[in-house]
Amino acid sequence: MHDEWQQTDQIVMSVQTAELRQAGVNQSPTLNLSCSLVNIARGQCQLELAAGEADKKEDIGNLVIEIDRPLIRGKAIIPRSLHDSIVSCLGSVQTRPVSLTLTIGTNLAVSLEGDLRINDVTEVVLKDLSVTLPLR
Numbered sequence: 829m830h831d832e833w834q835q836t837d838q839i840v841m842s843v844q845t846a847e848l849r850q851a852g853v854n855q856s857p858t859l860n861l862s863c864s865l866v867n868i869a870r871g872q873c874q875l876e877l878a879a880g881e882a883d884k885k886e887d888i889g890n891l892v893i894e895i896d897r898p899l900i901r902g903k904a905i906i907p908r909s910l911h912d913s914i915v916s917c918l919g920s921v922q923t924r925p926v927s928l929t930l931t932i933g934t935n936l937a938v939s940l941e942g943d944l945r946i947n948d949v950t951e952v953v954l955k956d957l958s959v960t961l962p963l964r
Contacts, residue, residue, distance in 0.1 A: 831939075832939065832940050833937045833938065833939050833940075833945060834937070834938055834939075834940070835935040835936070835937060835938075836867065836935060836936055836938050837931055837932050837933070837934070837935050837936070837955075838867070838929055838930065838931055838932070839865065839867065839868065839873070839891070839900070839929070839930045839932065839936075840865070840866040840867040840927070840928070840929050840930075841863035841864060841865050841866055841873050841875075841927070841928050841929075841930070842863060842864055842866060842925040842926065842927050842928075843861050843862075843863050843918065843925050843926040843927075843928065844862050844863060844864055844925070845861070845862040846859060846860070846861050846862075846918045847859075847860045848860075848915060856878060856879055856880075857879075858876050858877065858878045859876070859877040859878075859911060859914060859915060859918075860874070860875075860876050860877075861873075861874070861875045861876075861877065861928075862874055863875060863928065865900070866927075867938065867942065868938060868942055868943075868944050869941060869942030869943055869944075870898045870942075871898040871899065871900065871944070872898065872899055872900070873891075873899075873900040873901075873902060874899070874900070874901050874902070875901075875902045875903075875904065875928070876902070876903045876904070877903075877904055877905075877906055877911060877914070878903070878904070878905050878906070878911075879905075879906065879907070879908040879911035879912070880905035880906070880907075880908070881907075881908075886955060887933070887953040887954060887955060888904045888905055888906065888954050888955065888956065888957065889902060889903045889904030889905060889953075889954035890902065890903060890951060890952065890953055890954055891930070891932060891951070891952050891953075891954055892949065892950070892951050893936075893944070893946055893949065893950040893951075893952070894949060895946060895947070895948055895949050902930070902954060904954050904957055906957060910959065913959075913961060914926065914959060914961070917961040917962070922962050923962060923964070924962040925962075926959065926960065926961055926962065927959070927960040928957060928958070928959055928960075929957070929958040929959075929960075930954055930956075930957055931954070931955045931956040931957070931958070932952040932953065932954060932955060933952055933953040933954075933955050934950075934952045934953070936950075936952075
């Protein structure tokens with residue numbers, strides 16, 4: 829095993845399960861995704877996406893990376909049109925999973941084998957979210 833580490837500001841994942849949750853009749857629905865990590869080994873991400881107006885701030889959400897288990901929890905606000913497109917795609921039968929790439933505000937150290945190096949629970953800001961929706 830090599831001890832080579834790379835810095836990355838992206839976390840790539842594929843959606844495994846999805847739920848649309850409505851907390852109350854006066855609340856906006858949120859899309860709750862359970863994803864497997866692609867560029868980080870042995871990990872899961874639980875991501876909550878809410879539809880909202882795009883304001884001028886740079887951050888769209890945040891992620892918390894656990895230290896005691898391979899889990900990332902996150903929340904993001906995305907434009908309603910993107911939220912609706914993801915919901916529509918996830919509601920139909922797909923031959924390939926939906927893929928997400930999260931761009932974060934901090935570089936993380938990841939080994940060539942995909943091991944993530946953090947010393948404590950780590951919170952990072954979410955700068956951007958790219959989505960690949962399979963069409964056929």
